Amino acid sequence: MNPASLQIEDVAKSYRSQSGELLALASCSIEIAPEELHVIVGPSGCGKTTLLNAVAGFQGIDGGVIRLGGETLCTPERQAEPGADRVVVFQHSTLFPWRTVLDNVTYGPVIQGRRSRAEARSLARERLSQAGLAGLEDRYPAELSSGAQRRVEIVRALVNEPRVLLLDEPFRGMDQITRDLMHEALLELYDRARPTVLFITHDIEEAVFLGSRVTAMSARPGRVKATIEVDLPRPREAGLRASARFNELLADILSLVHDEANRAFVAGDREAA
Amino acid sequence: MRRLILGLLGCGLLLGLWYLAVDVLAFGRFGSLPPLGEVLTEWTSHEPVYGTSIFTHNYYADIWVSVRRVLEAFVLAVLLGVPLGLAIGWSRRFRDFTFPVLELIRPIPILAWVPLAILMFPRGEQPVIFLTWLSAFFVMTLNTLLGVQSVDRDLVRAARSLGASPRDVLRTVIVPGALPYVTTGMKIAIGVSWFSLVAGEMVAGQSGLGYLINSSYATVRYPTIVIGMLTLGIVGFATSAAIGALAGRLAPHRTRTAAA
Numbered sequence: 001m002n003p004a005s006l007q008i009e010d011v012a013k014s015y016r017s018q019s020g021e022l023l024a025l026a027s028c029s030i031e032i033a034p035e036e037l038h039v040i041v042g043p044s045g046c047g048k049t050t051l052l053n054a055v056a057g058f059q060g061i062d063g064g065v066i067r068l069g070g071e072t073l074c075t076p077e078r079q080a081e082p083g084a085d086r087v088v089v090f091q092h093s094t095l096f097p098w099r100t101v102l103d104n105v106t107y108g109p110v111i112q113g114r115r116s117r118a119e120a121r122s123l124a125r126e127r128l129s130q131a132g133l134a135g136l137e138d139r140y141p142a143e144l145s146s147g148a149q150r151r152v153e154i155v156r157a158l159v160n161e162p163r164v165l166l167l168d169e170p171f172r173g174m175d176q177i178t179r180d181l182m183h184e185a186l187l188e189l190y191d192r193a194r195p196t197v198l199f200i201t202h203d204i205e206e207a208v209f210l211g212s213r214v215t216a217m218s219a220r221p222g223r224v225k226a227t228i229e230v231d232l233p234r235p236r237e238a239g240l241r242a243s244a245r246f247n248e249l250l251a252d253i254l255s256l257v258h259d260e261a262n263r264a265f266v267a268g269d270r271e272a273a
Numbered sequence: 274m275r276r277l278i279l280g281l282l283g284c285g286l287l288l289g290l291w292y293l294a295v296d297v298l299a300f301g302r303f304g305s306l307p308p309l310g311e312v313l314t315e316w317t318s319h320e321p322v323y324g325t326s327i328f329t330h331n332y333y334a335d336i337w338v339s340v341r342r343v344l345e346a347f348v349l350a351v352l353l354g355v356p357l358g359l360a361i362g363w364s365r366r367f368r369d370f371t372f373p374v375l376e377l378i379r380p381i382p383i384l385a386w387v388p389l390a391i392l393m394f395p396r397g398e399q400p401v402i403f404l405t406w407l408s409a410f411f412v413m414t415l416n417t418l419l420g421v422q423s424v425d426r427d428l429v430r431a432a433r434s435l436g437a438s439p440r441d442v443l444r445t446v447i448v449p450g451a452l453p454y455v456t457t458g459m460k461i462a463i464g465v466s467w468f469s470l471v472a473g474e475m476v477a478g479q480s481g482l483g484y485l486i487n488s489s490y491a492t493v494r495y496p497t498i499v500i501g502m503l504t505l506g507i508v509g510f511a512t513s514a515a516i517g518a519l520a521g522r523l524a525p526h527r528t529r530t531a532a533a
Contacts, residue, residue, distance in 0.1 A: 160435065
């Protein structure tokens, strides 16, 4: 499977709440090119996770259409089925605690019947060692640091060669130092495999450092404010954070997001996931 | 080592209190209880006065009958309770259908089932095994259900997004995810099995340790009552330990997690 384009067109979604219909997403359009690392950044409650869940097939949508590689993936009439062409990495670890690292990584290829156990194992060993995780194959997830768990989980996703990799705030709650290291580790994996990536975060610095393009969203209802091209060269390294261009981009996006966040802050809306 | 010494000390204290209460103080009706010395002599006698000691055949026959009944009922409870718990936890429709029935029957104490058990099954083994099975079955079903409900929904989503079908999810996520609750259920079930076994044997049995205790009371063989009780303690402890060890083998990642 090759990295595919992802087109999100006019997607809308509302939830029923005690105070009536809550419009979570209002005609959201984002185009992601093959091999692009696209970051959606926005405050809590801007519907970014809703968008990702619709692509993953965990939720339906109420309006618009989502296309993957030009083919219709999801419409209001038809929710997508979850599948390994759109692997998700979640906010918290979803490694299977009863499986070793190696058996976690082989899970996808074996369950899909794409590879024999032996093939999957040798592939998993190779990918783990490329990611600097050699020697951890026979450990259980609970024996690893949170950073190593995250990296294993990204390797577990990439080994399926998904058409698009979906990352839902994967580094949330990590300390700054670990997070910076995780960014470099992720980019290394990205530069090697060049998958299409949809990355969701509320951290603007993270968005600029990782993204090829960054879409800023506003909250309540979730709307696309603007999509910004991040013209920083790859491979990107930690020193980039100090560069003038990096900080310029940061300021641009910050000003886009800030008005909206401020409005929601003043209105005192309850944050929704 | 220290644990062993303290444990033996605790046992010694219990025996001492018994000796004190029955032999020395003998207050109230405690004087008519079998004294410690008499029980120990009887238990280890080649020619027991009341017919039951570690050298008599019937002692082991009763132990064996009870152990066999408990194990039969326990195995049956696991074999039926685990799939039922999985089904109730997995399918909402099945849960809505069966759970009210289960919740209605579960609070009925096992002793209340005795008359029906005797009516339903021909006398002999079956009513006793039924009663023993019933209590363990509820434990296994409910614990398995709790186990299924304890599985992180995001693990299910992750598996689906890695290409697993719903059936694959049941086999590779729900079952192993529920396993710690199942093994805990097994440890509880073996305990309640003994409880209801003795109740069943006392009322509906013609053999076994519960029957031995009850019939010894009826025939005024008081030391034998205590021999039967202590034997229940030892055998119950042994089966619980065996199931505990088995459970540990079934869910090894838990112990490794705890060690990390």
